[in-house]
Amino acid sequence: MPLWYDTHAHLDDFAAAGTLDAVLARAAAAGVTRVCAMGGSPDANRLAVRLATDRPETLVAAVGYDRDLAAASPDPAELRDLAQSPAVRAIGEIGLDYYYDPDGAAAQRALFDKMLALALDLRLPVCVHSRDADSDTLAALREFSNHWKKTFQSLEKSVPPGILHCYTRGPEMAEELLDLGFCISFSGILSFNNAGPLREVASRIPLDRLLVETDSPYLAPKPHRGKTCEPMYTARTGEVLAECTGIPPDTLADATTANAHRVYGGPFRP
Ligand SMILES: [Zn+2]
Numbered sequence: 001m002p003l004w005y006d007t008h009a010h011l012d013d014f015a016a017a018g019t020l021d022a023v024l025a026r027a028a029a030a031g032v033t034r035v036c037a038m039g040g041s042p043d044a045n046r047l048a049v050r051l052a053t054d055r056p057e058t059l060v061a062a063v064g065y066d067r068d069l070a071a072a073s074p075d076p077a078e079l080r081d082l083a084q085s086p087a088v089r090a091i092g093e094i095g096l097d098y099y100y101d102p103d104g105a106a107a108q109r110a111l112f113d114k115m116l117a118l119a120l121d122l123r124l125p126v127c128v129h130s131r132d133a134d135s136d137t138l139a140a141l142r143e144f145s146n147h148w149k150k151t152f153q154s155l156e157k158s159v160p161p162g163i164l165h166c167y168t169r170g171p172e173m174a175e176e177l178l179d180l181g182f183c184i185s186f187s188g189i190l191s192f193n194n195a196g197p198l199r200e201v202a203s204r205i206p207l208d209r210l211l212v213e214t215d216s217p218y219l220a221p222k223p224h225r226g227k228t229c230e231p232m233y234t235a236r237t238g239e240v241l242a243e244c245t246g247i248p249p250d251t252l253a254d255a256t257t258a259n260a261h262r263v264y265g266g267p268f269r270p
Helices: 012-017 020-029 042-054 076-083 102-122 134-154 171-179 196-202 231-245 249-264
Strands: 004-009 032-040 059-065 088-097 126-131 162-164 183-186 210-212
Touching: 004 210, 004 231, 004 249, 012 020, 012 042, 020 032, 020 231, 032 042, 032 088, 032 231, 032 249, 042 059, 042 076, 042 088, 059 076, 059 102, 059 126, 076 088, 076 102, 088 102, 088 134, 088 162, 088 249, 102 126, 102 134, 126 134, 134 171, 171 183, 171 196, 196 231, 210 231, 210 249, 231 249
Parallel strands: 004 032, 032 059, 059 088, 088 126, 126 162, 162 183, 183 210
Antiparallel strands: none
16 A cells, blocks of 8 residues: 655644544545644644644654744744754745735734744755745745755755645746745645646646645545545545656655655654
8 A cells, every 4th residue: 555644734723623533544544654744833733733633653743833923923032942853854834925915914924034043043844825926935945945955065965945735836937946945745635526737737847846645634536535634644635646657656656755854754863
């Protein structure tokens, strides 16, 4: 059975409902044996670290302050403390979303810059969300990637600077992200009927940069649309990615899982 790595899942609702162990058991039964638990707010960060610390064979954690906190100025010291945990392998979810909050663009960019600076400081890769903000996202990531490359070159190590998660954009942005060293992660959206152009983009991403994710609890892939999305559906998105790339599922699972381990394989901290 192909073994998949869900590189981006929000587990808060499952933990609150007491269903997380059942959810992870269903994932394991579907071949999804590793999951990155995403943070993004003070509560979600604490939870992700606790869950990943308790289940080190299955979970790693990402912590960060996401764009919806841009106006709230959350505590940087608490985040820095949490990010020191060995379970934390990335700063995320962070990024820019001008679709939901065009008026908050400047505040979002300021928070995003702070998160990128923290990631550089702690040598943690980033999990990035971007919607209707391509040029600002790329400008910030270009600067981040330059600093990142210098740091890791001097350590004689190669670690991807991060992941553009839930990729839905065209070939040009993908090309730029690949130039910057980023991995590109596809969610259940890849299976949607209207996602033909996205499948075309996915088919051109080099195998050593591809990742799969669920973004649970949202965006369940076809034919499960409308249900709560769970990490087990990574296997379904992986099948769709195998179809559109022409790569056999076992090969694709091995490669995407190895890519995820390269990104989340830290801590690389100083
Ligand atoms: Zn997310």
